[in-house]
Structures are given as structure tokens and as C-alpha cells.
Amino acid sequence: MTVYDYKLIENKWQKKWEATEIYKFDKEDIENKLYCLEMFSYPSGANLHVGHWYNYGLTDSWARMKRMQGYNVFHPQGFDAFGLPAENYAIKTGIHPKDSTYKNIETMENQLKSMGATFDWDYEVVTCNPEYYKWTQWIFLKLYENGLAYRKNAPVNWCPSCKTVLANEQVIDGSCERCKDVVTKRDLTQWFFKITEYAQELLDFLPQIDWPEKTKKIQNNWIGRSEGAEIEFNIDGSDLCFKVFTTRADTLYGVTYMVLAPESELVDKITCSEYQEKVNEYKEISQKQSDIERMSTVREKTGVFTGAYAINPVNGEKIPIWIADYVLANYGTGCVMAVPGHDERDFEFAMKYNLPIKRVIKGDASAEDQLPFTEYGQLVDSMDFSGQSSDDAKNNIVEKLKQQKKGELKVNFRLRDWLVSRQRYWGTPIPMIHCEKCGIVPVPEKDLPVELPYNVEFTPDGESPLAKSEEFSNVTCPKCGEKAKRDPDTLDTFVCSSWYFLRYPDNRNESEVFNKEWINKMLPVDKYVGGAEHAALHLLYARFFTKALRDMGYLDFDEPFLSLVHQGTILGPDGNRMSKSKGNTISPDTYINEYGSDVFRLYLAFGFAYTEGGPWNDDGIKAIAKFSNRIERIVEKFMSEKVNSGKSTLENEEKELNFVRHTAIKGVTEDAEKFQFNTSVARLMELVNALYKYDAIENKNLQVLEGTIKDLLLLLAPFAPHFAEEMWEQMGYNYSIFNQKWPQFDPNALVLDTVEIVIQINGKVKDKMEVPLDLAKNDVEKMALGNTRILQIIEDKKVVKVIFVPNKLMNIVVK
């Protein structure tokens, strides 16, 4: 027996596929287009890891199936090539990020090709190419023109170790996502994208898209819509007034003090001179605090009195104004009304500083004075509103305030605008110029791209590396022609990845970002596959970009990704996340060398529930090698016997084989569609087992055998593409198996003459009977009661009820 030489075979078919351009996307056949996309990867130095294979290999299987089902599959690939790792690597080794990145890309391209995937490399996109980031910059300019990009001086997250500003999303539990160092605050002028403008729409479209419910929930929480009211308070003895946001307008009569965030601009305006020193001191302390300290919920609340008083608009009460850092400056108005009787945080604060506590909602009397009552209930001590329910009072109180122009219903979102400036080198330069005379001046479109200079000192010292490059920095103002400076920052890499899927179909376009008519045909993406870790960031930003570009008139669809799948994570054999430091990494290369790409892909398909993932395990892969050997043997045996055997009819055996054959067609088609690859492979194994059984019969029908082997190979092809192509050739069929039609199951083959019916007594299985299909209840009952075993059990008991499920089960209830 010949042993399948996978290296030779894989090489042979990869070359042939490339030479015959079999996976090239057909631009003419747009009606059948199907855009299948995996999240592109970061070009890191090492070879592909198991996660890449799991994501790309198996999504490729899905794409191959779709192709065989007649779709014109658009399956591009590219690289998310800007970012910190290359820069950090450069700082460590002295190798320039550009050099290491392009070298890594080359390695990864070759590896991806050796996987045997259907990627059409003609459409490749690399985000660090000037041809690409020219358009990233262009989009920035458009966002700026439309008021969706703006500059703001704001306290930002500062990582002292990376020496850079971080987005909220890059701060995990108060620490830097990358280096785990504690993040502190710093005031800088930064560029923001106004994603909050789209908060409501980003929320509204979630129900319509075919995404995992969990992911939608995460986005839902992240956007954090909250319905409440904005209420205006006057300041006692002054013309000044300020607004607060509250979800509990019903507790307005219980307000006993007000709190401003220490960063609030109002603080200095209202603070009385005798309190100024204390207030300044407090502001300074809270400014210095790191997020990890400030966010800690165990920490005792602190604050200081400003000396000023506000007037409660509903009852004219004079209430003290404090500042405290438990109030966030960038949510709502940065000021809150404190109701210690009905809010835990306010209660804690009031207890500490001996502020009055008023109860205005009837709650549990016994718990009073010890705990705040935070539920809804009936109002008390609230003048005209006493006796109303919280729900009613909320509206009625705001209605009353509205008449006095002191309040209105208001929706707030937890979502913050997206901070995109990075004080880093290896990224897309921000196409803006700062002129002393003209202020902020956008780089004219004709001057794009603003190229990233090669020779730059990028060791981090807190200053943007680009600011240190004279050649880059110094520029003449496009408006007045005077000397000016370029913006020294680069864009967050999430900006690059927020629109790459829009560039793929038109990646060579030099005159526009993409052709509108064309991408309206090509998009949205039909199937998007990638890690769940991007649920809140990339996937939200990409949605925002799509909507913004739509409103600016560059495309016509609302959502970028119609259907989304997250692959699970393959863990180390010890059940932990793979990491070099834990020494539990699995290198695919070891297995590829021993078994080849197909067996490795098949094992990934079979060994895990795709969306779950799980710990790596060696044992399974040998079983897959065995399985593919079994297929090879049956093909060989068939070819050697083909010549000298006749044809006979063995109806029952044929029927049995046919049943398994069509069960497999149906099962693989339906399960692989849902990314349930493990059960798809299980159906193929069943089919192979049935083939062996049938093959062992003396008078087998060779035509039936051949037809079944043919279907087996077709069903196997997406999962083991090189192997299936090779077997296809050995069967004497024409190239290529991937140009064949996907098999259809025959419903008749799934209908058997007889079925097994389970006989239960009181819900417990007592016997099984083989009966003709669709046998009526009466007949089954007669048979069951004619069964001595059943008779014995029910002997002296009374039959109360008989439940019958056709072709499945009969339950006899006895007493």
C-alpha cells in the first residue's frame, strides 16, 4: 500500500490551484457573490499559531463549501500592520518597524498559502502601505469636515511605562492592556472621533444583525443607554446655574446636597474664598490619582464642601454643594444631585460627612436609618407628588419643571467619544497642520498621503517621536504659507482596521477610497469570523465608520457585517491560555510536518466545538490520520476491483448504505453551514464506516459503491482540500473537485421501510420493536400488548393511558 505523501501532494495541488487561478473572484458574476471574511492578522514575527489555523483554516472550509454550492466567494486576506508590538520590538532590537513588519508579512503570506486556503491575494490590503493609509487619512479629513473628528483638551489615560496615551478600551482594571502598569491621568490635547453621535443607531440596529447574542449584549452594555432627566439648579446668591442628570427624578424632594466632579469648570466659579484652599488641595490630589485607585469600590469616598449652595427648583430648599471624585466628569453633566435616602453612594458619603438624609420613597420601615432604599415605591413628603408611584412621579415632576424651563427628559449614554491620537511612531500620521496664525489646518487632499518618515528616533520619552523629526514636522501652512508644524501624533491602529473590509474589493483604486457603486454591490460582508475579544472595540468602531461614511454619501448600507461568528480559543494542554511564559504553547508546525495541513485542519474541525474551543490534545490527531488512511484505502481498493467485477442488486444493503450516504449529505451541509464542523466530520466518519461494511459484501454493486465514494470525497473536500483533490484524481475524475456541484440529499433515501419504536411503561424504556413505517397507533398498541415481556410487566396493573408518538415511541401508563 502506498502511504499518502502529503508534502508532495499538498505542494502539487497548491501549485495547480495557483496556476489555474481557480480561486480568483469572478467580478462579472456579482449576483452570486458571497463575501466571506476573517479578521485580518497582525504580522508578528513567529509562524502561524494554532489560533490562526483554527480561524483561517476552518473558515476556509466553510468558504470552500459555499463555493461548491455555487457561490462566487470573495475571500480576501491582508495585514493589520501598524501598531505597538513592532515598535516595541524595534526599541529592544534596533530593527526598524518597517523592516521587521514587511519581513513578517512575507513569512506569513507564505505560511497562509501553505495552509491551502482559497484566499485571493490579488485583493490583499496592508494597512502600513502608503497606498492604504493615504485613504485612512482621507477618511480622517472627511470626518473632520463633517464635525465627527475634533480636538479636545482632556484628562487622558497615560501609561507611564509605554509613555503613551491609551484609549479607555485599552485600560483593563486601571492597568495598561499591554504592559499591565498602573495607568495615571494626564492633560493633553487629543483628537477624538464622535462615535457618541451614533450611539442610538448603533443600539437600534443590533436586533437586526445575525450576530451572537452575547456579542450584541456586550455592545449593548458598552453603549449603555440610560433614560432620565436633566434638571437645572440655581446657585444661591448668584446668576449661575447648572444641570444634573438623574434617572430618579422621583427622589427630587430627597436631595440634601449636590456634588460636582473635581474637574468640573464650575468648581472655581462657585467656591467661596474661605474654602478655596481646601478645594484646590482636593482637586490636586484627585488629579494625581491613578484610575486603579479612583475606580476602587472598596475605597472610602472623599470630598470637600465648596461653601456654595444650590436651590432645589421644586421646593426652594438651600442645599450645600460639594466636590467629590466619586462623580465622573465625563458622564452626564459632571454634576449630580445627591439623595442619600435612596442611593447607596450618596448614603455612604452622607454618613461620612454628617449630611442630612431624607426619605421620600416609602420603603421597609425597619431598615430605615441603616440603609438607603433604592427600589421604586410610593412617594412621601414630596408635596403635591406624595402618594404617587415612582414611575408616575418621575414624569410628573419633570413635566412640572419643564413648565418652568427647569428640566426635561433626557437620554444619556455610557459610550464615550473615541480618543484616536497616539504619541507613537509606527502608525498612520494624522493629516493635520498647526499654524500659529490659522490654527488647525487640514492637509489638502492633493497632498495625501502624509508619509511616515523612515529615520525617526522613536525611543519613548513621553514626546511624540514624529515631533522630533524636523524633516517631518516643519511644513508651510497650506492656508497662509507661513511656517507651521504637522500634528506629531499617529492614529490608533483601530482606525486602520475600522474600514479595511471596505477597501478589499477595490484595493487598487488610486483615485478614490473605493468606488461607491462597486462596494455597494460587494458589501456588506456576508460572513465575518474572528475572536470574541473584539466584541466591544473593533466591531463597534467598524459599525461606526460604516454609518459615518454612509451619512457622508460614500456608501449605501447600514451595517458592515451581516453575520458574525466567533471562533473559540484553543488553550494549552494544561487548560490555560497559551503563552510563552507558561511554556504551554503548541506549535502547529510540529504537527504539519508530521501529518500535513489537511489532517491538522480536519483535527481542528473534529476535535472541538468551533465556538467553544478548548484545551489542545494530541490523541485526537492520530485518529484523524487513521481516518484519512481509511479513505485512501477504500479508494485504492475500489480502483483495483473496478475492472473485474460485475454488477448485482442487493436491495437491503444498498438501502442501508444509501441511508447513511444521504444522512451524511444532509448532516454535513446543515452542520457546516452553522460552523458545527465537529458533527460534520462525525457524519463523514459514519459514511466511511458504512462504506467499509458495504464493501465487504461479495455481490456489491460497484456503481453504488462508486457513487457513494464520489459523494464522500465531495463532502470531504472543504475540510481536507489537497487530499480530496488527490483522491478525486485517483478515482479518474477531471480536475477540479472544487468545480463540482455540492451533493444534494435525496429525501426518499432517508425514509426507511421499517422503524424502531420504543415501548415505555410509565416513561421507562422496556422494549423496542421493529415496525413498518407509519404504523397506526392501534396496530402498534396491539403489537405491544402481544409482547410477552410487556404483558408480564403490566400483568395485574390497569392501563390508564397510552401516549403515542408516530414512528418513535409508545408510552403505556399503568397503575
Place this chain on the structure above:
RNA sequence: GCCGAAGUGGUGGAAUUGGCAGACGCGCUGGACUCAAAAUCCAGUGUUGGUAACAACGUGCGGGUUCAAGUCCCGCCUUCGGCACCA
């Protein structure tokens, strides 16, 4: 604290949505082939008791609904994700 998801043999994992729990594999046991081994093939394999037929138990725990529950309802436990002073 809040919001999600999950918990099934020794093991990876199935189960058409209320109808035979454990498909398909791995592992294990026995057998065939072999001088022998590997490979391959065949049979068995949830647990407990029994020589056996069979019986009882069994999908994290405790209740419930139902002729029938891994699946539905109520109350817990554990693990993993997400958010976290958002007023």
C-alpha cells in the same frame, strides 16, 4: 455588586428544541491476523448489584410541572467571560 454564557461517562464532545441520554472519536478490555511487534480488522465498554436474564441509579445541587425533562419553571452552587462609583 450588575449583565451574560456554561456545567453531560475515564476523556474530546453529540442529542432534529419536551420523546431511546452518551452520536462520532479517544482511551480501555477481549479476540482475529503475525514467529513477534507495528499496522489493520472484529466485538465490548455510563455507574452499581447479579454467573445471567434483569434491576436500580444516572446530564452541577435541591424542589416543581409533565405520560415523558440534559431540554421548561422556581431556588441555590461552581467555573469562565463582560461591565464596574455611569447618578
